[in-house]
Amino acid sequence: MSLKLDGKALSLEIEEKLKDDISLNEKIAKRSPGLAVIRIGEDPASGVYVNNKEKACARVGIKSIIYHLKDSVGQKDVEQLINKLNFDDDIDGMLLQLPIPEKFDDQKLISNINPDKDVDGLNEKNIGKLVKNEPAMRSCTPAGIINLLKSQNIAIEGKNIVVIGRSLLVGKPLSLMLLNLNATITVTHSKTINLRKICKEADILIAAAGKPNLIDSSFVKEGAVIVDVGIHRLKSSDKSKTRLCGDVLLEDVIPKVLAYTPVPGGVGPMTVTMLLVNTIFSWQKKFGLSSTLNDLLP
Numbered sequence: 001m002s003l004k005l006d007g008k009a010l011s012l013e014i015e016e017k018l019k020d021d022i023s024l025n026e027k028i029a030k031r032s033p034g035l036a037v038i039r040i041g042e043d044p045a046s047g048v049y050v051n052n053k054e055k056a057c058a059r060v061g062i063k064s065i066i067y068h069l070k071d072s073v074g075q076k077d078v079e080q081l082i083n084k085l086n087f088d089d090d091i092d093g094m095l096l097q098l099p100i101p102e103k104f105d106d107q108k109l110i111s112n113i114n115p116d117k118d119v120d121g122l123n124e125k126n127i128g129k130l131v132k133n134e135p136a137m138r139s140c141t142p143a144g145i146i147n148l149l150k151s152q153n154i155a156i157e158g159k160n161i162v163v164i165g166r167s168l169l170v171g172k173p174l175s176l177m178l179l180n181l182n183a184t185i186t187v188t189h190s191k192t193i194n195l196r197k198i199c200k201e202a203d204i205l206i207a208a209a210g211k212p213n214l215i216d217s218s219f220v221k222e223g224a225v226i227v228d229v230g231i232h233r234l235k236s237s238d239k240s241k242t243r244l245c246g247d248v249l250l251e252d253v254i255p256k257v258l259a260y261t262p263v264p265g266g267v268g269p270m271t272v273t274m275l276l277v278n279t280i281f282s283w284q285k286k287f288g289l290s291s292t293l294n295d296l297l298p
């Protein structure tokens with residue numbers, strides 16, 4: 001029987017540790033960690049994600065402040081807000097909820113975030129440290145995936161790992177983190193020729209293409225581990241309801257694999273947990289507190 005890599009359960013376990021870390025250090029810091037979340041416009045999925053992040057912060061004792069801006073604001077207004085938060089002593093972490101409306105230059109905004117507060121790990125300074133395999137905040141989804149694999153003692157070193165997708169948010173940083181852990185990485189993308197054949201060589205196959213049900217059992221080697229990053233809301237057959245699915249046709253793939261991540265309840269909750277970890281890490285660093293979180297930052 002294949003093993004379900006239960007991201008929800010692991011998230012709750014890590015949250016208990018985070019609560020302890022906060023209550024232990026709060027006396028020294030004299031305040032709880034603070035996270036600012038900037039949301040622009042009305043993208044409904046972003047609304048759900050921001051809500052989830054706000055609730056998770058409340059569960060562990062992080063003070064979160066949501067800045068929900070109208071999409072009529074300009075690039076300069078957002079830059080000014082980021083600058084203000086860069087100098088706000090009560091804010092340890094800041095993130096720009098993506099995607100934002102197209103008229104904004106999201107990369108320029110992320111570049112403006114103080115790297116020490118860049119809890120999404122997307123600023124070039126943090127990406128640079130990842131390339132050099134130096135400690136820094138790590139982007140949340142890739143770091144969450146690695147923690148999920150490690151939690152079940154799934155070996156990474158020496159394994160053939162195929163990553164589908166090369167985005168700045170997921171595919172690229174994930175490939176670098178896995179490379180730093182001594183895996184042999186193949187990064188594939190929309191122009192890759194013969195994706196199926198390449199995937200079939202993978203000991204661990206990670207799908208982050210953003211294409212519902214792209215991967216069926218014909219892409220998967222017997223006994224592989226499959227990680228599904230994709231998240232899509234599809235209309236069910238009677239059109240009155242919706243359901244969530246990933247990039248992997250799970251019911252077809254599960255009988256063949258050693259382990260798999262479910263959607264929902266796999267990678268998604270781990271992404272939120274890593275945001276909490278990064279915020280607390282930044283807070284501990286600011287107050288010179290010893291951090292117990294280094295193991296969670298691959």
Ligand code: NAD
Pocket residue numbers: 141164165166167168169170171188189190191192195208209210211214229230231232267268269271
């Ligand atoms: P993206 O659109 O920025 O990147 C997708 C990547 O997949 C690109 O590099 C593209 O070249 C590649 N790709 C597209 N079609 C392909 C195909 N047919 N074959 C091979 N490669 C293909 O998306 P992203 O931001 O990296 O996100 C990917 C998916 O992961 C989305 O469904 C997104 O919603 C989801 N996601 C989930 C979480 C989470 O916490 N669960 C976090 C981030 C993203």
